[in-house]
Amino acid sequence: MTANVLAHVLDRPVVSTLTGRQKHLAVQRGGAIRMHPDFGLFAGTLDDSPESLADLGALVREMGTVGLVEPTTPSPPPGTRIVSSAPCLQMVAERVAPAWDVDFDMLPLGDADAAEMLALATLTKPGPFFSRTHQLGDFIGVRVDGQLVAMAGQRMRPDGYTEASGVCVHPDHRGKGYAARLLREVTATILATGEKAFLHSYADNATAIGLYESLGYRGRAEVMFTILAAA
Template identity: 85%
Template structure:
């Protein structure tokens, strides 16, 4: 059976449109750590796994998104391991009226974006993660209250990510409306949208389904560190 490009989204990303962000080493590669911690190997040979370990020691922690968790890597320790549901949208729910403006976010907003992501923990977010794709947000009295944007971009797909809302501004529909807008923009470019949710987060999955996302498969998200 032919593998689907999203079965190994990190490998597809770092060998595709975002290949300029890849730091290769033997049979392994990782995203530039200013942008993200994602990494992949071309196979699970001892040589490729050893190369991955060398990348971790040289460049810091990595995160793998694979069909199954990786085998033990010499000199590496598992920081965390979780099952995620990968979801894909080929259509999006109709837009609805909102009472707030959705503003483009860029380099000038980067410190606030990083602070919001650090506070709310929507997923790995670093100093240049906001440059992986288009981000939009909502400001309330000048404060960045919510945001959503794009991350991995395998050919034909773009991942919606970085969806987060400041605790003081939850319950106002910001997350749903921002994610709906990000998804609609991806689809308007002729691509399909995808995202990842922890498989046990029924609330988030229900929200994503209401916007048009459907579960595709489970994947293992594993963070490795040197040790």
């Protein structure tokens, strides 16, 4: 069995997360591991042996579609197929832009908001979001006339890092600075703990990358986000 030696915890953030601080969220089958499907679809293998790849294939067939965040696009394990594979820019922030005044309140979100959070994420598709994704970390949002119109929060937590994620704005409420200010607040909260913040953006999304850079994020590496489903 050949171990995957990581030069950095962010090289394979899913495996680093599910074998570290968030291992309580993991479902493991032999050499394969995935996040519990109520929380997310992220998965990986503990090494690059044929046995572990076979375990990943079995896990996909048992529990459904998974998403891999890896340095390269892997070969599909037995019994699976690649649905999509896209390059993403992994970005890290060690400092954040200064706060600025806004004319809206940023409110903490929790279980009572779960249905609205899932609906907003389903509409706007900021990335994989499931019934309990909001429990992965602190989320904040903006309400207009009682409706949740924007949110951002935290997701994966490899040692020393916390991922900013779930940044989305209802199409009818874009252009008001919600995404930037919410992400700035999430990032500042992470940095205040002594950790570094990181996130992922599709590599061809120049608008999003520009926003993240304006807040203090810098590109670290290109990774591949690959969706695997049962064949």
